[in-house]
Amino acid sequence: DSGVTQTPKHxxxxxxxxxxxxxxxxxxxxxxxxxxxxxxxGLQFLIHYYxxxxxxxxxxxxxxxAQQFPDLHSELNLSxxxxxxxxxxxxxxxxxxxxxxxxxxxxxxxTVV
Amino acid sequence: ELKVEQNPLFLSMQEGKNYTIYCNYSTTSDRLYWYRQDxxxxxxxxxxxxxxGAVKQEGRLMASLDTKARLSTLHITAAVHDLSATYFxxxxxxxxxxxxxxxxxxxxxxxxIIP
Numbered sequence: 001d002s003g004v005t006q007t008p009k010h011x012x013x014x015x016x017x018x019x020x021x022x023x024x025x026x027x028x029x030x031x032x033x034x035x036x037x038x039x040x041x042g043l044q045f046l047i048h049y050y051x052x053x054x055x056x057x058x059x060x061x062x063x064x065x066a067q068q069f070p071d072l073h074s075e076l077n078l079s080x081x082x083x084x085x086x087x088x089x090x091x092x093x094x095x096x097x098x099x100x101x102x103x104x105x106x107x108x109x110x111t112v113v
Numbered sequence: 114e115l116k117v118e119q120n121p122l123f124l125s126m127q128e129g130k131n132y133t134i135y136c137n138y139s140t141t142s143d144r145l146y147w148y149r150q151d152x153x154x155x156x157x158x159x160x161x162x163x164x165x166g167a168v169k170q171e172g173r174l175m176a177s178l179d180t181k182a183r184l185s186t187l188h189i190t191a192a193v194h195d196l197s198a199t200y201f202x203x204x205x206x207x208x209x210x211x212x213x214x215x216x217x218x219x220x221x222x223x224x225x226i227i228p
Contacts (some may be wrong), residue, residue, distance in 0.1 A: 002155065002157075027203065033216070035218075042218060042220055042221065043201065043203075044218075045216055045218075088153075090155065092156075101158050101159060102146075102158075104148075104155045104156040104157075104158075105155060106154070107154075107155055107175075
């Protein structure tokens, strides 16, 4: 157990809908990262927050947004869902200093039907 | 844009054999990570390599980093079935002090150990 908690574990929803994925980082970690894993794109970095502030953006669609709250948990919001958004979404956290490794949660498997 | 390539993509090997997975990356970096992923599961951190010439070993796995060649290797010694998984390398080129800002993953190597 990495100490990073993601909910829900599985999510099935219809196209056009909006969902929210939640992540609680390890105790003491200030950085939260979101990744998308799909068969065709592999593991893609989406976004990074540090202590409530956005630090870096990767290949994140405009339909997706995220935030990190004062208690350091983070939410990834996916809207106007398309079939191609079906993927495993991982959250990771780290202490937030250079040269520290990131620890991954169990992921949320999103299926858009 | 940073590109991280792993080879082979698929590897099937017999128990007891040795093999090496290669990870090449296109941009200067001295921070490379290896992760393991079991099917449908999360990524488990295996090694953190932070300098040229770094070598780390854990059980039957050994990882090394050559920053001049932009190459990392994951060597498997006397493979056992429990090592069957997908292995990813990931390179960090972020310059921030706030952590792994842009961890770029390789394509992964799906390793199957045959009894």
